[in-house]
Amino acid sequence: MQNSTFEGPTAFAQLIRDAVADAAAQGVREMVWSDADFFDWPLCEKSVIDALNVWANRHRRLVILAHNFDVIPRKHPRFVEWRRMWGHIVECRVAKQWDATEFPSAMWMPSTYVQRLDPARFRGIVSNDALGVAHLKEALNEVHKQSSPGFPATVLGL
Template sequence: MESSPDDAGAADATRAFLGRADFQQAWRDALARVADQGCRELWFVDRDFSDWPLGDRATVDELTRWAMGHRRLVLLAAHYDAVQRQHPRWVSWRRQWSHVVQCRAADEADVEALPTMVLAPGVLALRVHDRVRFRGRLSFQRADGVRDRDDLDAFLQRSSESFPVTNLGL
């Protein structure tokens, strides 16, 4: 049987999730752990974040708790249309924490291969392996975080700044 984050004292703990509700609970558990343990960088990666609970009050509270200090949150997506429509609470939080948050758009050639993941180097790696059924795992193994960071670096090198905090028009 796999461990939950609550008993994840061992560096090799992992937890599988099956389905959207399990994914969202794993996401909440991951954010709570990151807020408790802290880490300098946090990465969210998805095509559009439409199935993520970004706009939940608990999410915003945990991100606020994590962001205190010298932190950096990077989002990588194909586009941010769904974020603007579905997660207004997070968009508002982002305005207040714009010095911490960076949003990047994946290169068009990478969109289909873009993973769905949360990465907190040295703390955890959450990865969805099947987007249709929302199957994946939350891992506290350093090796998983290193592998996911290597995968992510290739996408980031070809990405560009996106989703400005404010839109200035003339």
Template sequence: MPSETALPEGPFDGRLAFDAALRAALDAAARKGWREIVLSDPDFADWPLGERTSIAALQAWAASGRSLILLAEGFGVFDRAHARFVEWRRLWSHIVEARACSGSAAPAVPSAVWTPSWSLHRIDPERSRGVCSHQAESRRALRERLDECLRQARPAFAASTLGL
């Protein structure tokens, strides 16, 4: 995993560019010591969250006092497509909050990554087109959209299943 990957700035176009930007963000999280990360997508189906490099980057980032917020319409794809992430989430459940925002009155969940100093907003998820930015105004506008979804969201994607 490259340790000096620069975070992209400006527009990106295509799945490979989106994946590269997401990997760069996860790698930067540990290097920059981000206290909070928000990952948001309607279902995360096409995110590279189950890859070994993604899990290694999250593992390097994870520490006490850190917070990862996952926001989606639903988390059904995780067990099938992101098994490594599911296991990592179980180990780090105390820093991961997963929330589902769905329903006819709920706002659309954006496909995005928000951090205290950088953001990625996939404006056209079907074609994986969007924009990355270090600009405070862009991050603030994205955070407002995320917060609106979070206000209407409910806890979801439990770290473990308790049963009899």
């Protein structure tokens, strides 16, 4: 597979499920997820959390970039619990200065990526093209540079 296109929310969700499962099976050391709010990612599904548990058991790193994390506690409670347990390997960042409609929607790994080029229509690309992987990583690094910590693993109260 070099480049393959996808269209529709069902195809997108399945690609995310498959990518997390592949990351666990292949021992991928780092993932970067980016989305305006992760509303339509399958983060509430048990199969995704199970795959994340397998993936996280070895020294891993997950960077999550968002315009905001408001949706995640309401829509993805299983993921919130997983995040609490694995907070030491998960870095969540907020980049509010980016327009939510322009925020990159992608899942990056060192050898492949899934990217929604048109999030409203769920159209995008899945690719293992080395140049594409590098360009997406550069773009996500730029978002990271312009972001600040967000979505803490635990909330301390008084």
